[in-house]
Amino acid sequence: MKEISNKTIFLLLLVTLLITLGGTIVSINKLLSSEGYGIITSAATSNATGTASVTISTTTSITNNAATIDFGSGYVNSSCSQCRMDSDVGQAGVTCCVSFNNVTSGFLLENTGNINISVNYVCAFNCTADSLVGGTKPMFEIKWTANNVSAQSGEVGSLDTHASCGGRGKLNSTYENISAAGKFICGNSSANYSLDFNNSQDAFVVDINLTIPVDAPFTNGARSAVFTFNASSSA
Amino acid sequence: MKRFSIILGFILISFLLFIPSLSAISVMGKQLSPILYVSGKTITNHYVIADTNYAVEVVIKGQLTEYINISEVKDNQFDMTIQFPDKLIDPGIYTFTLSINEASHDYSGTVGSRLAVNKNFQVLVYSNEKELEPSFSATSVNINETVQFTIFVESRGYQDIERVNAEIMVYDTKNKELGKVKTKDVPLPALLNANLRGSFDTKGLPAGSYHAKANVFYDEKMKSTNATFKIGSMELILKNYTSIINPGFNEFKFIIQNNWGNPLSNVFARLSLNNSEILQTPTINVDAWQEGELKGIALVNFSPGIYSAVLHLFYEDQNREIPLNITMVEIISPVVKEEKSNIWIYVSLSAVVIILIIIIIILLTKIREK
Secondary structure, three states, rough: OOOOOOOHHHHHHHHHHHHHHHHHHHHHHHHHHHHOOOOOOOOOOOOOOOEEEEEEEEEEEEEEOOOOOOOOOEEEEEEEEEEEEEOOOEEHHHHHHOOOOOOOOOOOEEEEEOOEEEEEEEEEEEOOHHHHHHOOOEEEEEEEEEEEHOOOOOOOOOOOOOOOOOOOOOOOEEEEEEOOOEEEEEOOOOOOOEOOOOOOOOEEEEEEEEEEEEEOOOOOOOEEEEEEEEEEEEE | HHHHHHHHHHHHHHHHHHHHEEEEEEEEEEEEOOOOOOOOOOOOEEEEEEOOOEEEEEEEEEOEEEEEHHOEEEEEEEEEEEEEOOOOOOOOOEEEEEEEEOOOOOOOOOEEEEEEEEEEEEEOOOOOOOOOEEEEEEOEEEOOOOEEEEEEEOEEOOOOOEEEEEEEEEEOOOOOEEEEOOOOEEEHHHHHHHHEEEEEEEEOOEEEEEEEEEEEOOEEEEEEEEEEEEEEEEOOOEEOOOOEEEEEEEEEEEEEEEEEOOOEEEEEEEEOOOOOOEEEEOOOEEEEOOEEEEEEEEHHHHEEEEEEEEEEEEOOEEEEEEEEEEOOOOOOOOOOOOOOOOOOHHHHHHHHHHHHHHHHHHHHHHHHOO
């Protein structure tokens, strides 16, 4: 095979350069002559004014992703002093709680609006351990925990990655007695709307502990307590 | 077939038992709060209730409820109308709540729940007297320029103010009064606002921080408000720098502040230590009154001790020398395990490559021979 000389390579390069330059010039000329591209300029050639108005509404919204805690019906094994049913961790000593449902999910409350809210609860019907269960040392208690800690599934948005309600993960991690009057469990009445609407920190779990002593009186019909969760926002 | 039906039924019941029940309630409406009380004024806002599967009840609670009406809820929508009376009420902040509650329904389970959403409103009732709220601002300027003062006055009363004006006193850091400025008189109608403006010539005043006090006079009353401003000169102020170093390579940082009311460009620094230049930083631009960071890495191999250094700051076409002290501290190095040399890895790899090349050459030769 005959070797290609440097002269030929140089000529080829020159031809390539000429084609590139020619192509660029032709392209620019076509662009400038086409409609709407008379000349390249940064100044506006005409103007008109218009008014756009927009009203953004606020949506105050709360979702309870587990609306009931149903411990069901059953009895306490006579070999035990009590049956403790905790919606956070389930039954303590499963053999003590006979026929009851082993509930392991609390009320999962989530801000599904577009504005921050505060949440309080009030309780109706049988809101004390004595009226709900009776017997010796019954317990009917409440606690609430940010869902980035509880990690209860079922949020409408994605599972929280940050602590809700002002950034304290274990919001009220020890059980306390339930009162009919209730209280604020996230934020307060003084315009502290601390349950964020941001999906990463918009949920918390309210757990219930129901402890039934072995001597709890027999009840013919099921007794219940009903919590009303109030979501409040600015208006 | 019968067995299949039983299994299907069992699966359905299990599904219904274990699926978490869900409830929700929402109310959507235009943001209104805080509402300014204006006697005789009527405000109507529309609300839409959503997401709930239950009947709802709409309730108004709190103060001023006698002036608020809720229309009948139709298709989960309703209007709230606020009709303020034709009289003035006591000044203050009033609150009321629009509450949308799920009505009672059958609750399955031992512990049931229902939801409610509340919208909390504030109504601001201003004074029946002539009242205003001033806020005062002053522009920072360069040396010999004129400071512009602006006093924003907002009426917080239901009576028109016939005349508002202000007297502005300018002070230096030692509270020495440097001059006075008077603004024009302007009328201030009830619930509206206005600006009072004045200017102050800083000719002859040195660069530095100053403050001004404005006494705002409105009819027979007076309120005071304060503002601060700077008079700038074209200079860079060194705010902080790397003062402790170790033998070897060190990163030097110099935090500087532009004391000029315009951006400074081409800002860089040279650092001389023990009479020899060891560092020149890259060039940066620093906006008016803002801070910037000059930094660079230099090799310093002096014995421990305190050394005098000179920082030359360059900006625009000017420069400034700042004497510094830099302390060299000996590194107390922790016991470091001697790293094993990696040379044997490279030697082995090279050997493998050479052997492979030899094998390939041999194979090629054999193929050619065949």
